[in-house]
Structure formats: C-alpha cells, structure tokens
Amino acid sequence: MNSVNPLESLRHRNFRMFWFGQLISLTGTWMHQAAQGWLVFQLTESPFFLGLAGTAASSPILLFTLAGGVMADRHPKRYILLSAHILLMILALILTVLVVTDTVNVWFVLALAFMIGTVHAFEIPARQSIIIEMVGKESLLNAIALNSSAFHAARMIGPAIAGFIIGSIGLGYCFFLNSLSFLAIITALLKMRFKPEDEKHSSSHDIKKSFREGLKYIFHNPDVYTILIAVGIISFFGFPYISFLPVYAEVILKVGATGLGMLMGCAGAGAFTGAIMLAARGDASRKGMIMAAAGVTYASSLLIFAQSTSLWLSYGMLYLVGVSGVNMIATANSIIQLSVPDALRGRVMSSFTAMFLGMAPLGNFTVGTLAHYTGTQNALAAAAGFCLLGTISVICIKPSILKL
Numbered sequence: 001m002n003s004v005n006p007l008e009s010l011r012h013r014n015f016r017m018f019w020f021g022q023l024i025s026l027t028g029t030w031m032h033q034a035a036q037g038w039l040v041f042q043l044t045e046s047p048f049f050l051g052l053a054g055t056a057a058s059s060p061i062l063l064f065t066l067a068g069g070v071m072a073d074r075h076p077k078r079y080i081l082l083s084a085h086i087l088l089m090i091l092a093l094i095l096t097v098l099v100v101t102d103t104v105n106v107w108f109v110l111a112l113a114f115m116i117g118t119v120h121a122f123e124i125p126a127r128q129s130i131i132i133e134m135v136g137k138e139s140l141l142n143a144i145a146l147n148s149s150a151f152h153a154a155r156m157i158g159p160a161i162a163g164f165i166i167g168s169i170g171l172g173y174c175f176f177l178n179s180l181s182f183l184a185i186i187t188a189l190l191k192m193r194f195k196p197e198d199e200k201h202s203s204s205h206d207i208k209k210s211f212r213e214g215l216k217y218i219f220h221n222p223d224v225y226t227i228l229i230a231v232g233i234i235s236f237f238g239f240p241y242i243s244f245l246p247v248y249a250e251v252i253l254k255v256g257a258t259g260l261g262m263l264m265g266c267a268g269a270g271a272f273t274g275a276i277m278l279a280a281r282g283d284a285s286r287k288g289m290i291m292a293a294a295g296v297t298y299a300s301s302l303l304i305f306a307q308s309t310s311l312w313l314s315y316g317m318l319y320l321v322g323v324s325g326v327n328m329i330a331t332a333n334s335i336i337q338l339s340v341p342d343a344l345r346g347r348v349m350s351s352f353t354a355m356f357l358g359m360a361p362l363g364n365f366t367v368g369t370l371a372h373y374t375g376t377q378n379a380l381a382a383a384a385g386f387c388l389l390g391t392i393s394v395i396c397i398k399p400s401i402l403k404l
Contacts, residue, residue, distance in 0.1 A: 006279040009143035014192045015134040021188030023150040025085070028181025030158025031165070032092060033242075034264055035174035036109065038166055038257055039099070041246040043106045047376050051368015053106075054243035055361040056113040062358030064121035069129075069350020070210045071122060073343065077130040082189045084123035085182050091116050092179035099172040124357065125350035132337065132345065133194065141334045142279050148330045149275035152322065156268030163261025214347030217340070224339065224348070226398045227291070227332045228355045230391065234295060234328060235359035237387035238302055240367040240380075241321075242267075247376045253311050266315045270322025277323075278330055287331050288404030292395050294328035299388035306380035329356060335404055 010016045040053045071080060095112050098104040135143040162174045218225050242264070249260035298321055305317035333352065340348045363383065371379035395402065 006142070006276060007146070008279075009135045009139045009146050012135045012139070012143075014194065015131070015143060015146075017188040017191055018130075018134065018185075019146060019150055021185035022147070023154060024184035025181045026151055026154035027158045027161070028092075028178035030155050030264070030268070031162040031174045031181075032095075032158075032178040034159035034162040034261060035166060035171050036095075036113065037243065037246045038162075038260060039104070039171055040106060040109055041250065043104075043109070047244060047247050047371040047379075048368050049106055050243045050246060051240065051364045051371065053110060053113055054240060054364030054368070056110040057117045057361075058357055058364065059361035060114060060117035060121045061124070062354055062361060064118060065125060065350045065353045065358055066211065066214075066347070067350075068122035069125040069214065069347040069353075072126040072129050072346030072350065073210065077126040077133070077346075078189055078192060078194070080126040081123060081130070082186065084119050084126075085186050085189070087119045088116060088123075089179050089182035089186070091119070092175050092182070096172055096175040096179060099170075099175060120357075121353075124353045125346050128333070128337075128349045128353065129345040132342075137338065140337060144330050144334050144337070145275050145279035148326050149272055149279060152268050152271030152275055152326055154268070155322075156265045156272050159261040159264035159268065161261070163258040166257040210347065214344055214351065217344050217348060218351055221339070222398070223401060223404060224336055226394065226401050227335060228351060230291070230295060230394045230401075231329065231332050231352065232355035232359045233387060233390035233394065234298060234325070235356055236363040236366075237383045237390065238298060238325070238363075239357075239360045240363040240383060241302060241305070243364050243368070244371065244376050244380060247371075248314065252309060252377065253314060255311065259311075263314065263318060267318040267322040267325075270319035270324075271326040272322070273319075274323040274326035275330065278327060286403070287335050288401040291328055291331040291335070291404075292391075292402055294324040294331065295391040296388065296395075297324035298328055299384055299391055303381060303384035303388060306377055306384050 037050060040049050091112055098108055131143050131147060132140055165173050245263050246260055249255050249263055253259060301317045301320035305314055308314045308317060336348060336352055367379050367383050
C-alpha cells in the first residue's frame with residue numbers, strides 16, 4: 001500500500017476548479033434533497049409517497065443512464081456537464097416558485113424529481129468518466145476519493161443547513177439556494193481548459209454498435225459484472241433508507257426538521273471520513289477485500305439503525321453506514337475505471353451508475369410499499385437483512401473478487 005498526499009489530485013488545475021465547484025453545488029443539492037423529503041412528508045404524511053419520490057428521482061437513472069454513457073463517449077464531457085447543470089438550476093428555480101407561491105402539490109414535486117433525475121442520468125456518466133481526463137491514471141484513485149469527499153462533505157453540511165432554514169425561514173429558501181449553488185460548478189466548467197488529446201471520445205456514429213461494445217466488454221469480464229452485481233444489491237436494498245429518514249425524524253425519534261438534518265449529516269460525516277481515509281491510503285492492494293468488508297459493514301450497520309429507537313445509537317449507526325458505504329462504492333469505482341479502456345469508459349461507467357443509483361428506484365418503491373403495510377422500521381430492517389444476505393452470497397459465489 002502506497003501512502004500519498006490526500007490532496008494530491010488538487011495540484012491539477014482543472015480538477016481543483018471542478019472539485020471546489022462541485023463542493024458548493026452539491027451542498028445545495030443535499031439541501032434540496034433534505035427539503036424535498038420534508039416537503040413530501042408534510043404534504044402527504046405517507047411513507048409510501050416518500051418512497052415514490054425516491055423512485056421518481058432515481059428511476060431515470062435506470063432508464064436513461066446507458067444512453068448517457070454513449071453520449072459521454074461520443075461528445076466532450078465538459079459540454080455535457082455544463083448543459084446539465086444549467087438545466088438543474090432552472091428546475092430548482094421552478095420548485096422554488098411553486099413553494100413560495102404556495103401552489104405546490106405532491107404531483108408537481110414528483111414530476112420535477114423525475115426531470116431532475118433524467119438530467120442526472122446524462123450528467124453522472126460524464127462526471128465519473130471525465131475525472132481521468134483531468135488527473136490521469138496515476139492519480140485516479142486519489143481523485144475518486146476526493147470527489148467522494150466533496151460529495152459527502154456536502155451531504156454532511158447541506159442537510160444540516162436545510163434543517164436550520166426549514167425551521168427558521170421556510171422550505172422555499174432551500175430550493176432557491178440550491179439553484180444559486182449551480183453557478184459555482186457552471187463557472188468552474190467554463191474556466192477549465194483541456195488539451196485536444198486529453199478530451200477522449202469515440203468517433204463512432206453507430207449508436208447500436210456503441211451500446212453492444214459496452215455490454216460485450218462487461219459480460220466478457222467476470223470481475224466487472226460481479227462488482228456491478230454487488231453494487232446493485234447495495235443500491236436496491238441499502239440506499240432506500242435515505243428516503244425514509246423523515247419518518248424516523250418526525251415519528252420514531254421525534255426530533256423534527258433539525259433532527260432530520262442531523263441524521264442525514266451523520267451519514268454524510270461518516271462518508272466524508274471514509275473518503276478522506278481512502279484518499280490518504282492511496283493505491284491499496286486487495287481492493288476487493290476492502291470492498292467486501294465495507295459492504296458487510298454497511299448492511300450490518302443499517303440493520304441496527306432500522307430497529308433503533310435511541311437517537312445516539314441511530315447517529316452512530318448512520319455514521320458507520322456512511323464510512324462503509326463510501327469505501328465500498330469508491331473502491332468498486334476505482335477497480336472498474338482502472339481496468340476499462342479509455343474509449344469504453346463512459347459506457348462502462350454508465351452501467352456502474354445504473355447499478356449504483358438506478359436500482360434505488362426499484363428499492364424505494366418496494367420498501368415504500370412494504371412500509372405502507374408493515375411499518376417503516378420493519379420494512380427497512382427487512383431490506384437491510386436482504387442487503388447483508390445478498391452481499392455475503394456474492395462473496396461466497398465469487399470469492400476471487402477478494403483478490404482484486
């Protein structure tokens with residue numbers, strides 16, 4: 001294991017601007033996420049609609065992200081990202097107006113969540129695959145970890161700010177501040193400069209052939225598709241917990257909007273810690289072992305949280321969920337990116353995104369429906385149990401991933 005400067009990738013100008021722009025923009029995004037959950041629960045008082053909102057936001061990832069991967073391989077990724085963030089800023093402004101004018105209803109929220117998810121289906125593959133163009137292969141793992149640290153620092157800060165704003169000046173300001181936050185990443189993207197040889201994209205004009213090439217690569221590499229399955233299990237059974245935190249805050253733990261921000265912030269703090277540890281660790285050997293151990297820890301911590309009625313135990317378990325989740329996903333990401341050819345990176349990473357985020361809508365809908373009939377705690381405990389069982393099963397069926 002080679003220890004490195006945890007901030008090594010920030011010496012690259014493009015990545016440095018991108019990282020700081022993302023940190024601001026993602027803080028706004030997590031404010032939006034927390035406020036949206038609170039808004040849906042206030043409008044409906046229904047865990048089913050919380051699950052449906054999560055499904056609306058993430059189902060486009062499953063539907064459209066492979067097309068997003070083809071686009072990322074065929075066009076300059078920076079322009080895809082620029083267009084996407086301008087659209088996201090407009091959609092956040094629309095929700096701001098609806099809330100401030102008191103004309104919002106749950107169906108408007110669901111429709112906007114679906115549109116935001118559709119933009120992300122094209123933005124995420126470009127965002128993940130542009131990193132290597134900014135830092136090169138030698139700094140890739142460090143850059144992925146730092147990228148995760150920005151995401152999870154925002155996840156820690158954003159909901160806490162949202163909880164304060166909701167309790168003091170109102171929901172609408174959360175969505176408005178999110179719209180303003182996109183100016184940071186838009187400015188960064190406009191100022192970034194690439195050499196022509198650094199911006200890698202395919203010259204193929206046959207879209208069907210492009211799809212087939214990406215899928216052929218995945219299915220002819222057992223380690224790659226095994227990792228994708230493991231990530232999909234975490235996404236389907238493990239990620240839906242986020243959608244149901246408003247129920248824990250309001251009904252189970254009785255801590256209100258401020259407590260919701262703290263619950264989300266604890267998971268974000270854990271993830272931020274995990275990302276910094278990963279960045280400092282450098283290019284570790286036995287990445288597969290790290291990924292497997294993190295997956296088991298994630299599911300086990302989530303299972304304890306699901307049944308907890310203690311506020312401090314809930315905070316602690318969500319912290320562990322954050323630490324283990326970022327280690328599992330970032331390590332899986334780096335294993336795949338280091339093995340994939342440059343010309344296929346967008347398509348393969350879009351498949352990673354489809355499993356990482358695209359399985360969540362199915363999980364949200366399933367857990368939300370189960371919660372409607374059996375209660376939120378029972379539904380989330382069942383999901384965490386299946387997450388643990390599925391992760392252990394993948395390790396037992398394909399033990400070779402532990403040697404990666």
